[in-house]
Amino acid sequence: MTIKGKAYIAGIYEHPTRHAPDKSTAQLHAEVAKGAIEDAGLTKADIDGYFCAGDAPGGLWPMVDYLGLRVRHMDSTETGGCSYLIHLGHAAEAIAAGKCSIALITLAGKPRTGAMPPRAQGAEADFESAYGATTHNAYGMCAMRHMHDYGTTSEQLAWIKVAASHHAQWNPHAMLKDVVTVEDVLNSPLISDPLHRMDCCVVSDGGGALIVTTPEIAKSLKKPLVRLIGHGEAMKGPRGGKDLDLTYSAGVWSGPRAFEEAGVTPKDIKYASIYDSFTITVLMQLEDLGFCKKGEGGKFVSDGNLISGVGKLPFNTDGGGLCSNHPVNRGGMTKIIEAVRQLRGEAHPKVQVPNCDLAIAHGTGGLLGVRHAASTCILERA
Amino acid sequence: MAEAKKYPAPQGNPETAPFWEAAKAGKFLIKRCTACGEPHYFPRSICPFCFSDKTVWEESSGEGEIYTFSLMRKSPTGPYAIGYVTLKEGPSVQTNFVDCELEKLKIGQKVKVVFKPTDGAPLPFFTPV
Numbered sequence: 001m002t003i004k005g006k007a008y009i010a011g012i013y014e015h016p017t018r019h020a021p022d023k024s025t026a027q028l029h030a031e032v033a034k035g036a037i038e039d040a041g042l043t044k045a046d047i048d049g050y051f052c053a054g055d056a057p058g059g060l061w062p063m064v065d066y067l068g069l070r071v072r073h074m075d076s077t078e079t080g081g082c083s084y085l086i087h088l089g090h091a092a093e094a095i096a097a098g099k100c101s102i103a104l105i106t107l108a109g110k111p112r113t114g115a116m117p118p119r120a121q122g123a124e125a126d127f128e129s130a131y132g133a134t135t136h137n138a139y140g141m142c143a144m145r146h147m148h149d150y151g152t153t154s155e156q157l158a159w160i161k162v163a164a165s166h167h168a169q170w171n172p173h174a175m176l177k178d179v180v181t182v183e184d185v186l187n188s189p190l191i192s193d194p195l196h197r198m199d200c201c202v203v204s205d206g207g208g209a210l211i212v213t214t215p216e217i218a219k220s221l222k223k224p225l226v227r228l229i230g231h232g233e234a235m236k237g238p239r240g241g242k243d244l245d246l247t248y249s250a251g252v253w254s255g256p257r258a259f260e261e262a263g264v265t266p267k268d269i270k271y272a273s274i275y276d277s278f279t280i281t282v283l284m285q286l287e288d289l290g291f292c293k294k295g296e297g298g299k300f301v302s303d304g305n306l307i308s309g310v311g312k313l314p315f316n317t318d319g320g321g322l323c324s325n326h327p328v329n330r331g332g333m334t335k336i337i338e339a340v341r342q343l344r345g346e347a348h349p350k351v352q353v354p355n356c357d358l359a360i361a362h363g364t365g366g367l368l369g370v371r372h373a374a375s376t377c378i379l380e381r382a
Numbered sequence: 383m384a385e386a387k388k389y390p391a392p393q394g395n396p397e398t399a400p401f402w403e404a405a406k407a408g409k410f411l412i413k414r415c416t417a418c419g420e421p422h423y424f425p426r427s428i429c430p431f432c433f434s435d436k437t438v439w440e441e442s443s444g445e446g447e448i449y450t451f452s453l454m455r456k457s458p459t460g461p462y463a464i465g466y467v468t469l470k471e472g473p474s475v476q477t478n479f480v481d482c483e484l485e486k487l488k489i490g491q492k493v494k495v496v497f498k499p500t501d502g503a504p505l506p507f508f509t510p511v
Binding site: 142 | 393394431469
C-alpha cells in the first residue's frame, strides 16, 4: 500500500499580505481557501475533505461551519510549522482510501499584528517552562552544538540567508527584498548565541491553502499536473534525556521514508523547499535528508550552492521564511506552494529551475532543540 | 549579577510530588528503572525506554557538564542562558545557567545543581563548578 501518485495538488494559493491588522484570522483562512479553489478551477461545493491545524480559530468545528463546507473527511493534526506537510500526506492517504476526493488544507494567522498564544504544554511543564525555551534559543542550542561537533561556522550559516535574499529580490511580495552578504549577516546583532538577527526568519501575517485531489479529477482540470509520490513524518524529543543529540532532527526518519516511497534519491531532486525558520534549520535538514553527509552541511551551503542558477541545489526560490514571509510562524505551507510553482513552471523567471520535474518540500514543527516533528513530501511533475 | 528574576512555582501532580518534596530539602532526584536499569529525566512513573512500571526515585549527584547552551540576549526579563546538562548518572536535563558570567559559558564545562526559590517548591538550576 502506498500513496505514490494517488494524489495531485490541483490548487495553490499564497496570500499576498504580510500585515493584515484589518482582517480576522478566520477571514484570512476563507480568503486563502477561496484562492486555492479558484486556482484549481473548482467551487466550494466540490470540497469533501478539510484539513487545518492549531492556527485555525477554534479548530475543525468552527472552521468547517464558518467556511460553509460539507465534508466527509477531516483532520486537525497539529505539529506546528510542518502540520501542512503532514496534512498533504494524510490527504493523499484519505484520497487513496476513497474517504474524500477533493481536500482543502488551510493555514492563516496574524503574529505580526499581535502575539500568538503560548504553545500548549505537556507533562514536561514543571520541568521546563521556567527555563524560557523560545524558538530563538532552542535553535541556538542546536547551532551551538553543531558548531562544537562539526566545526560549522557562522559564515557558513550566513550563506543560507544570502541565498534566500538573492531569490527574494524577485518576489514583489517579499518582506525583505535587499540582497545581503555574509558580512551583513555576521554584522547583524546576536539574538541568541550563535544566531544573529539575519539568521532568523521574518514575522509576518498571511496564509496559504492547497487543493489535493484524485488523478482523474486533476487531469480534468486546467493546471499543470503535480503529484505527491512520497511522504514521511516523524517526531523527536529528549526522550528521558538519554543520549541527547541536538545535531540532527526527525528529518533523519521522515526523509528516508519519503524517498523510499517515491523511489528516488536526493541526487535526483531539482528543487528543494526547506523550512527556514532559522539558517541552522536549513543546514541540519539538508544533512538529515541526505543532500550531504552529517557535519558537512556548512560546506554544502557555502559559496551560493543554494542559489538558483548558481548552485547545485536551488532552494526556497520565493525567498522563504528568511526573506519573504512566515505566516503564523509556520513555514510548511509556503514550502509546498513554492515547490508546486517550480513544478508547474510558474516560479519567477529569474529563479525558475529549468525542466523542474522533481522537488522536495520538507519542514519541522515545534522547537528543534526541545521536541519537534518533521515531515517530508516528494513532488513530481506528471 | 543579582538574581532578581522571579520563577514560576511548579504546579506538581501525584506522579511528580516526591521530586518537589525532595527539592524542598535541597535534593535533586532522577528516576531509574529497576527492570532495564536506565535512569531518566524528567521523572515518569513508567519507564520511557522499556515501559516497565518498576521505576524508583534516586538522588542525583547534581553534577554534570554542559551539553549545549544559548545565551538569549533579547528578553523582557534580561539576558539568560538556557541549555542542557548531561548528569554524571547519564540523563541530560534542560536548565538555565545561573550565578556566573554568561558570556564565559562553554560546552563541556563542569556544573552543579543549585536550587532557586519560588512561591512553591524551589526549582533546579545549574552553575559552573
